[in-house]
Amino acid sequence: MNSISPNLNIMIKACEKASKIIIRDFGEIENLQVAKKGPRDFVTKTDKRVEEILIEELKRSKKNYSILTEESGKIENNDRDKVWIIDPIDGTTNFLHGIPHFAISLALKIDNELISALIYDPIKSEIFFAEKNNGAFFNNHRIRVSNKNDIEECLFSSNQGGLKVIYPSLNMRCSGCTALDLAYVGAGRLDGFFHNKINLWDIAAGILIVKEAGGTTNNISKFKYDSIDIRAASSTIYPKMMQKLDNF
Secondary structure, eight states: OOOHHHHHHHHHHHHHHHHHHHHHHHHHHHTTSSSOOOOOOOOOOHHHHHHHHHHHHHHHHOEEEEETHHHHHEEEEEEEEEEEEEEETHHHHHHHOOOOOOOEEEEEEEEEEEEEEEEEETTTTTTEETTTTEEETTTTEOOOOOOOOOOGGGEEOOOGGTTOOOEEEEEOOOOOOOOHHHHHHHHHHHHHHHEEEEEEHHHHHHHHHHHHTEEOOOOTTTSOTTSEEEEETTTHOOOOOHHHHTOO
């Protein structure tokens, strides 16, 4: 593995610190399931606290960088062309129900280009990261998208079940965590992912990981940051997936 940049090192340390809060609070969810108040307020507080820690840690090293985050929205600082994109817990519904499938998603965009990306699964201790022109990695091992050719053998994911979408004839999963879905495409665990009307903080890190792992994503620049239609797959399967979606 090539040496990681100072920015990525900052990101990893911030996520490691924030993950301690997530792991601790996730351990409390089971006790809250039977409480009258329920765990929803508790999870919202966890989300906000994790975001605070991430922002605090990132600002310590890069105080002038701007921020786009799920909870606080846009925070513009002196460097408006350098933006941290943060999703403190992607997969909060899973977290809420005690399902251990969620992640911190963190990306750095400089001059409108994604430069560094990190998706951190605290429960499974899995870290997916990428830097522009430097490859994508899982726990320090280089990753590549899958090399399947036959779309019938592929596994796809989308988190649009709540919209009552009837999926095209693809082998589908709905995991409830977009960041991990994209990371899994990068690692070859999934062959493709698609979703409509999604936020930039859900997908920014995953896009760079997929691309640096040799995959293909659509151009999201024409969308508003809070209403993006994302498509991602291995480069071989991408046109075949798009054809299925276009014909649907």
